[in-house]
Amino acid sequence: MNAAVLEVRDLRTHFGAAKAVDGVSFSVARGEVLGLVGESGSGKSVTGFSIIGLVDPPGTIVGGQIVFDGRDITHSSREEMRALRGRRMAMIFQDPMMTLNPVLRIDTQMIEAVQAHENVSRADARARARDALGMVGIPSPDERLRAYPHQFSGGMRQRVVIAIALLHRPDFIIADEPTTALDVTIQAQILAEMQELVAQNNTSLIWITHDLAVVSRLADRIAVMYAGRIVESGSVSDVLGSPWHPYTAGLIGSVPSRNRRGERLHQIPGMTPNVARLPTGCAFAPRCARADAMCAQAVPLFTAGMREHRCVHPLPEFRK
Amino acid sequence: MTFSTPLAASVQGDGLAGSAEAAPLIELNDISHSFGTRPDFAARLAISLKLGKPAARVQAVDGVSLVVRRGEVLGLVGESGCGKSTLGRIVAGIVSPTSGSVSWRGKDLKTLSSSARREAKLRVQMIFQNPYASLNPRRKAADIVGEAPRVHGLVEGGLGVFVDEQFRRAGLDPALKHRFPHQFSGGQRQRIGIARALAVQPEFLVCDEAVAALDVSIQAQILNLFMDLRERLNLTYLFISHDLGVVEHISDRVAIMYLGRIVEEAPAEEIFARANHPYTQALLAEVPRLETTKRSFAAIKGELPSPLSPPNGCHFHPRCPHTMPRCRIEVPRMKLVAAGHKSACHLNDAAS
Numbered sequence: 064m065n066a067a068v069l070e071v072r073d074l075r076t077h078f079g080a081a082k083a084v085d086g087v088s089f090s091v092a093r094g095e096v097l098g099l100v101g102e103s104g105s106g107k108s109v110t111g112f113s114i115i116g117l118v119d120p121p122g123t124i125v126g127g128q129i130v131f132d133g134r135d136i137t138h139s140s141r142e143e144m145r146a147l148r149g150r151r152m153a154m155i156f157q158d159p160m161m162t163l164n165p166v167l168r169i170d171t172q173m174i175e176a177v178q179a180h181e182n183v184s185r186a187d188a189r190a191r192a193r194d195a196l197g198m199v200g201i202p203s204p205d206e207r208l209r210a211y212p213h214q215f216s217g218g219m220r221q222r223v224v225i226a227i228a229l230l231h232r233p234d235f236i237i238a239d240e241p242t243t244a245l246d247v248t249i250q251a252q253i254l255a256e257m258q259e260l261v262a263q264n265n266t267s268l269i270w271i272t273h274d275l276a277v278v279s280r281l282a283d284r285i286a287v288m289y290a291g292r293i294v295e296s297g298s299v300s301d302v303l304g305s306p307w308h309p310y311t312a313g314l315i316g317s318v319p320s321r322n323r324r325g326e327r328l329h330q331i332p333g334m335t336p337n338v339a340r341l342p343t344g345c346a347f348a349p350r351c352a353r354a355d356a357m358c359a360q361a362v363p364l365f366t367a368g369m370r371e372h373r374c375v376h377p378l379p380e381f382r383k
Numbered sequence: 384m385t386f387s388t389p390l391a392a393s394v395q396g397d398g399l400a401g402s403a404e405a406a407p408l409i410e411l412n413d414i415s416h417s418f419g420t421r422p423d424f425a426a427r428l429a430i431s432l433k434l435g436k437p438a439a440r441v442q443a444v445d446g447v448s449l450v451v452r453r454g455e456v457l458g459l460v461g462e463s464g465c466g467k468s469t470l471g472r473i474v475a476g477i478v479s480p481t482s483g484s485v486s487w488r489g490k491d492l493k494t495l496s497s498s499a500r501r502e503a504k505l506r507v508q509m510i511f512q513n514p515y516a517s518l519n520p521r522r523k524a525a526d527i528v529g530e531a532p533r534v535h536g537l538v539e540g541g542l543g544v545f546v547d548e549q550f551r552r553a554g555l556d557p558a559l560k561h562r563f564p565h566q567f568s569g570g571q572r573q574r575i576g577i578a579r580a581l582a583v584q585p586e587f588l589v590c591d592e593a594v595a596a597l598d599v600s601i602q603a604q605i606l607n608l609f610m611d612l613r614e615r616l617n618l619t620y621l622f623i624s625h626d627l628g629v630v631e632h633i634s635d636r637v638a639i640m641y642l643g644r645i646v647e648e649a650p651a652e653e654i655f656a657r658a659n660h661p662y663t664q665a666l667l668a669e670v671p672r673l674e675t676t677k678r679s680f681a682a683i684k685g686e687l688p689s690p691l692s693p694p695n696g697c698h699f700h701p702r703c704p705h706t707m708p709r710c711r712i713e714v715p716r717m718k719l720v721a722a723g724h725k726s727a728c729h730l731n732d733a734a735s
Contacts, residue, residue, distance in 0.1 A: 102598035103569070216686055217463075246462035247625060248683055251669035273598060276628075276671035303673060317603035318673055319632035324651065327610060328603040328632070334568055335598075 067130075068093050068235050068267045069114065074127035076106075076113045081339040083109040083122065085291035091235070094265040098278030098299070100314075101288035104335050107271045110288070111237045114269075115154050116144040132234065150180040153228035157240040159220040162227075163212040169196075169223055170208040176227050195226040200256055218249035225257065232264055239271045254281060275318060279303055284369075287311045290336050290346035297370035307370070307377035310347045345374065353378075407489065408453045408587055408619050409474055409507070414483035416444040416469055441690045443469040444480070445643035448717075451587070456613065456620040458634030458651065460627060460666070464687055466643040468591050471623045475589040476504040505535060508580035512592035514572035518564040524550075524575050525560035532582045545582075553578035554608055570601035577608065581616070589621045594629060606633060627670045631655055636723075639663045642690060642698040645717065649724035659726035662699045697729065705730055 067090035076084040084106040091097050101107040112118045114129055116139065129137045136147065148154075156162050164172055173192035174185060183191070189208070196204035199222040212220060221241055228236055238257070242250040258281060261268050272278055278285055279299055286296040287310065295308040306312040316322070316329030333350040336342075345362050348354035353376040362373045419440030422430060429435030443466040451457045451474075461467040472478040473485065476492075485492045487503040495503060511517035518527055529546045532538050538545045547557035553574040564572055573593065580588060590609070594602040610633065612618055624630050630637055631651060638648040639660065647660040658664045665683040685702040688694055694701050700710040707729060715727040 102600060218686060246687070247627070247666060247669050248462060249686065250671075251683075254671075274671065275599070276673050279674045280671055314599055315673065317599045319603075319606070319628040320672055322632060324632055325610075327607050330603040330607055331600040334570065334601070 066093070067091060068132060069269075070128075070130040071110075071114065072128040072130070074110065074113055074129065075125045076109050076118055076122055077125050078122045079339075081337075082291050082341060083338055084113060085338075085341070086127070087288070087291070087293055088127075089286055089293060089296060091267045091269060093234070093267055094262070095284065096261065096268045096270060096282045098282030098285040099269055099271045099288060100273065100275060100278055100285060102273055102314075102335055104290075104338065105288040106291040106338070107288045108239050111154065111239050111269065111271050115148060115152060115237060116141075117154070146180070149176060149233075150231045151233055152235040152237070153231075153233045155221075155224055155228050155236065155238040155241045157243055159217070159224045160212065162224050163220065165212050168209055168211055173208070173227055173230065176230055180231055191230065192226075195230050196223070198229065198260065199223075199226045200252070201226070218245050218253065221245060221253060222256075225253070225260075229260060229264075233266065235267045235269075236261075237269045237271065240273070242277065243272065243274065250277075257281075275303065275314060276320075287314070290341060291338055292346070292373065293371075294347065294374065295370075295372040301370055305378075307372045308347075308374045309351050309353050309376075309378060312378055313350075406453050407450045408487070409451045409621075410486040410489070411447055411449045411470075411474070412484045412486065414444055414447045414449075414470070414473060414480045414485070415442070416466075416473060416478065416480045417442045439691050442643050442693065443690065444473065446483075447640075447643075447645050449638060449645065449648075451619060451621055453586075453619055454617060455635045456622055456633055458630035458637040459621060459623045459640060460625065460630050460637060461640035462625060462687055464642075464690060465640045466690070467623050467640050470640070471509070471589045471591045471621060474587075474621055475507050475509040477509065505583050506585050507587040507589065508583060508585040509589045509591065510573075510576050510580050510593045512595050514569060514576050514596065515564075517576055518572060518579075520564050523561050523563055524555075524567070527564070527575060528560075528578045528582050531579065535583060537583060549578045549582045552581060552612070554604075568601075569597055570604060573597060573601075573605055574608070577605075577612075581612070585618070587619045587621070589623070591623045592625070593622075595624065595626065602629070609633065627666065628672070639666070642688065642693050644698060644727070646699065646728070647724075647726045648717070649721070649726075653721065653724050657721070657724075659720050659724065659731065660699075660728050661703045661705055661730070663726075665702075697727075707733070 070090040072088050074084055074087045087110055099107045099110065113124055118124065124137060128135055170189060170192060174188040177183060177188035177191050193204045193208060196207060201207050201219060201222055215223060242253050245253065254277065270278060270281055282299050284296065285299050285302045286293045289310050295302060295306065295311045302311060303315060306315060313331040317331065319328060322328050331350055336346050343361055344359040348358040357375045362375055365372050417440045420438050422438055426435060430437055447470060459467050459470065469478060473480050492500055492503060525546045528549050529542050532545065533542060546560055550557040550560055555571060555574050555578060567575065594605050597605060606629065613620065622630060622633055634651045637651050637654045638645050639662065641662050647654065647663045654663065658667050683702055688701065696712050697710045697715050700706045709729050715729045717725045717727045718731055720726050720731055
């Protein structure tokens with residue numbers, strides 16, 4: 064892998080008292096797929112929105128740095144971000160109906176997206192849109208360009224959104240649970256296409272999801288978030304094969320296929336904490352069987368090779 | 384516990400041990416259900432004069448026969464639009480089928496007196512996917528849980544004590560019972576849904592994607608609760624889900640549905656080890672599983688066809704890798720391929 068396309072350093076995005084993202088650092092290399100995993104409220108989506116500059120008030124980035132392609136974009140102006148967004152970086156959302164305008168035809172929306180960043184003729188923009196639709200596996204793209212979003216099925220709609228994201232062949236894509244609402248067979252189709260397109264264009268990808276199974280097949284590296292912090296990161300085989308953080312281990316254990324059929328699932332007791340009232344120490348400690356007095360103090364970042372974790376009592380059976 | 388009804392007593396009376404285990408609790412016989420508007424007089428006239436076309440009807444469920452035995456968990460798997468929720472609603476008695484019959488403990492519901500039918504329906508309760516939408520936001524949790532047993536006269540003694548008991552059974556702190564649904568987390572809200580369903584002492588629970596909207600760790604908690612309750616209350620489940628991992632974990636038997644029809648039915652171990660129908664095989668191949676090596680996804684082609692105009696013959700033939708001419712014409716019947724393992728595919732005839 065070569066140099067990082069994106070580097071996030073100690074990012075803090077707060078919504079008033081709620082520390083949605085509180086000290087997140089990671090980097091993504093060119094052509095790399097990073098799986099950002101967490102449960103609802105862990106701050107994984109807010110991390111994505113912060114990078115692309117779409118945090119809605121009252122949320123603000125109160126600290127840290129986002130460096131994209133060697134340039135600090137943390138406090139870029141709206142115009143600067145607009146020039147980047149769509150062209151150099153793109154985001155794909157969970158619900159395609161929220162992204163697409165329901166009263167405009169697909170061609171109108173796609174041509175607009177092309178012309179927003181490049182001075183090309185309408186015919187050229189249209190040709191580009193058609194090619195993009197073909198690339199994501201939409202049959203007869205010429206006719207489908209004239210359709211409205213509601214005339215597509217859920218899977219096809221998500222393909223349209225992916226096609227729009229790919230219009231300018233961005234260097235970097237953030238995908239926020241884009242296949243969560245889709246059926247298994249359709250999800251597999253879209254994942255297969257994303258995998259291929261990203262590899263072809265050498266695009267970097269952050270795949271935000273709660274689904275460990277999807278990430279395990281798609282990503283190169285994985286970062287597990289809990290209550291606004293990354294608690295563990297590393298290669299997929301390391302983290303999923305031998306987790307160090309008890310939360311990661313708990314998540315893996317909760318997946319039904321990891322358990323003996325019909326037996327009680329390994330469950331993490333309690334609930335995710337309120338990010339407005341986080342303890343100074345490890346936020347997972349109240350739910351953790353390994354926690355003791357040491358966990359009440361701020362947890363430093365432990366590094367070992369390419370792996371990182373935040374736990375003063377990492378699982379010893381895996382610690383080599 | 385503080386309730387007692389003749390039916391509840393008779394349930395305990397005929398003994399949950401041994402011999403009664405395999406008796407069918409619910410039996411669906413050639414159930415079909417279609418949605419659509421009935422043509423009014425003007426439309427009928429237009430159709431008879433060949434000036435109009437009959438309104439399109441969606442065949443949500445198409446000739447399904449299914450037996451759920453007492454004490455078992457039957458997993459019902461399918462993609463969106465395949466009719467699995469409609470089938471669940473028919474089982475729960477919320478929707479009455481367009482044709483076919485539903486039997487409860489061997490008796491056709493249609494032949495029962497209205498009071499007996501009401502009793503039978505009360506024995507079947509449903510838990511919904513979305514705990515946000517299935518709880519009235521303007522009522523307190525205690526009212527939501529306590530209403531049905533109060534109306535049906537199942538409460539003896541204080542309603543408060545009764546509701547506390549229901550809360551504890553679903554793993555909720557009774558101290559929270561005066562809160563409104565929005566003051567609970569997603570997992571807790573699903574527990575309220577479970578407490579509400581169990582408050583009328585059902586024998587049979589229809590869980591329609593009951594854990595689909597929950598986070599992984601909360602999903603594990605709720606699945607464990609389902610398994611505990613099954614043991615404690617000797618419940619029978621119809622567990623509807625698109626998540627094969629969840630279904631594999633919790634079910635004794637699994638039925639796979641595609642576009643309104645059941646295409647395969649077998650014990651859980653059998654179906655996950657030796658899937659017979661090409662659709663089941665494709666589904667199983669595409670379930671993302673936790674793996675530690677990066678792997679490419681191999682997808683079956685095509686989308687679920689519109690249920691407004693399903694393909695002729697076998698509904699799966701346009702996407703099937705083994706399509707034969709016969710598949711386009713003839714609907715395959717469910718046939719026994721192994722002990723307890725039924726599948727509807729023409730390939731099984733070719734093989735024998």
